[in-house]
Amino acid sequence: MGRPPIDRRPNALLAHWHNRTGMSNAALARAVTTKAAELGEQHVTADESSVRRWIKKGETPRAPLSQIICDVISEQLGEHLTLADLGFGPRGVQDAGHPDLPWEASSTIGALAHIIRSEHMLPTTRTTPEARDVHAGPQLLDPLQSWVSAPSSVADTSPADPAPGRIGMSDVENIRAVTTTFRDLDNRHGGALSRKAVIGQLDEAVGMLSGTYTAETGRALFSAVADLGSVAGWMTFDAGRHSSAQRIFVTALHAAAEGGDKAIGAHLLQCMARQMSHLGHYEDALDLVALAQYGARRRLTPAATSMLASLQARFHAILGNLDDSERATDQAQEAFTRIDSADEPQYMAFFDEAELCATLGVAHQIAARKSPTATRGHQAEKSLRLITQALTHRPEHRVRSMAFDHLGLARTHIAVGELDGAYEETRRSLELFGVISSRRVADRLVELHDEAEPFAGGRLGQDLRQLIAAAVQSE
Template sequence: MPRTRKPNDSLSQWMTRAGISNAELARAVTRRARVQGHRGVNPSEGRVRAWRQGETPRHPVPQLIADHLGSCVGIYLTCADIGMPGTATLPQGPDQAWEPRSTIAAVDHLTRSELMDPQTRPRDDTPALHTGTDLLTPLQHWALATPSALTARDGGRIGMNDVTAIRQLTDMFRDADNRHGGTLSRKAVIAQMHDANTLLNTATYTETVGRALFGAVADLGSVAAWMAFDSGHHHTAQNLFITALHAASEAGDRALGAHILQCMARQMSHLHHYSDALDLIALAQYGARRQATPATQSMLASLESRFLAITGQLHDSERAARHAEDHFTQITPADEPPHMTFFDEVELCATLGIAHQIAAKHDTGTHRQRRAEESLHLLKHALDLRPAHRVRSTAFDHLGIARTYLVVGELTGAYEQTHRALDHFATIGSKRVSDRLAELHDEAAPYTTAPEAVALREEITAAITTAP
């Protein structure tokens, strides 16, 4: 007696949602098969009807069907989504493949998951982070990966004007992050990243436009990840950084990849994984060595100086600081990419000022005062030049000065600068600033016999407790 097949309702539902007939799906599968070199795949309208009745087509047909239906509805579909077996699995974490489909799928999965998550307040997701070799070993492939061939799509054609529009929106989101912190705009950026990624998955474009679109998605991803990091959503931030790095690789833009890696290094340092932070900077320096602009090289060297100071390597920290200053003198602003416009004299001074502050804290010898004075000089210069719209950075400047004053026991200065930092903190939503305030609160504990230290700690506690 013949076995009765169960109708494939999932396939029928997706075809209905896509608004295509059996004959249209047959032609689309044939067309995609031709593009990918599968000459023996030529289904008929009747064959599609058989699939809907429960017949399972042979490889690679299930993936071809999923690809076409996904392009029609604007989301990534797996073979399982359409009720068929397949070898493709949704990539997760740092182990995803360095190829376009895996990158598009990862971005789609992450953005959809975030947009559907009703949770807006940060929760302790740091145990889920990848660290050490689990993070670094898969990312080593970035230094050698080359852009893969882009698969032809069936959707509407887009051009460089569309990519430019996405980049302009990215600049707007980056400015909002600077002014207000990452909490308020995080999901708006993720939604825009999802839309831009949908174009990668469904639109028709030339090779040049496709590479540029991958770069635009990568830059959007770096902003979305940075906002997630600033909001205290660390696992989400790491996953977004990783997928953005993959998108930058498909764009062939190693300078952008280095920028994303330095963002990841800052996150690792913030979470006290200092060895990982240094390794990420080293990977960025090596992988982008032929494409890195002077601003990129200066930025990476300044962060290297900071992380070396944290790990107590003070002489190497000073050497890296000198390299950062040397590279900075070679910058031609007009030749720098948009994602590097943030790194100016102000940012260099602030980063190196923090490096000297940390070195002063570690130094118990005669050089402590010199390091502290250099830190104050650089941080105050950064504060004097800081644009008014860089509100969060201004708060960090005041906090940096306060912590340097605390290193040398100047409690009045530490209190005054903390008070100013708190004024700025009240106008933004930033878990990073809150965490930095908490560190300052703990650093002031040895001075609690002084009224300035008592007031400093009380005001920090009140501000953090009432923060949204």
């Protein structure tokens, strides 16, 4: 029922908490077996000798037994303990953030090692309080279902005769022009630098919603505000302010519904899907894409259809659904052949050949990491070809996207153990990272840093991780 750690040291942390319960070895074994049965884990059993091996020989029980032991001891003591508190960390590492640490040398050493490792962990916005406050699952998705059928309630608030101060289509066009300007600034410099400015502009635009206008102008105004909200939310997301970004996206989606604009609503949902994926809520990301596809099914342009399918390909790959990922890739490529840029809205201008290739290239990169060794190289070749093609076609002002592209190439090289290529592409990504302000790029760099850990024992792997660490920590 267990596997001994390499050094076979006694588990002092487990012994400490076991002693605190006052239970004998036999009593703990009985409680664990009973708890396992309650959870439907009939095959999981323990006896007195099992408990001795866990404590005296430092054997780490396999899942789910380790968690069941943790649950039993936590319930017995009336406080929440983690696997790490019981010394069931990776490779037998005993890290303890709990203040009730045993007064014992090996536990002290293990706890100090854990603290030092924690202090050296690179910063990431995925673990901030803002990220933890983001709504997910049914809490997020259930309220958004109403977007599909929500009617516009915009009424004609204008007097019969034109009056001074009445909002007209020229005001709407001004908002759209400002939105285009901020979208360009975001692409060139990242979201953090202009985030407060775009939110200030959004505040001005929202103030206009309380003015007087015809019903037609009102719907166009709500639509324009929704689009400006998509940029404000995106910049806020890029700056790592996740719960704030989500609030902006959701309220902008309501504005899109008031404007009767299903297309901009779908655009907002794909922004939210990307955020959910960034934060590790991959099922939610897929559900948001599906909601966008269904809710705007009669309003989706070929570019929007292709974009949503390409995101599906990426999210399915992350979840290990490689066949579904391939099908979505085919759908994205087919829809892309039908695009006529003259018929696409301005906010879809970003989804060009470069963006399609980059998104699908990342999907193949993820598939390479998920694939058996025999097919990993084939997936990596597709990824390298597509992302390189993306870089070839990127407009110069898409600086952040180019940083992501080089980072994508680096991660593909890492997936197949090509450290020279990974180092060179990381260096190029960091050159661009130095001229933008984007916490999203920083978070992806941290992912690459973690993916390079298996190679940290070699000079090039160590250099790569140090290169990333220096850049991210200086942010």
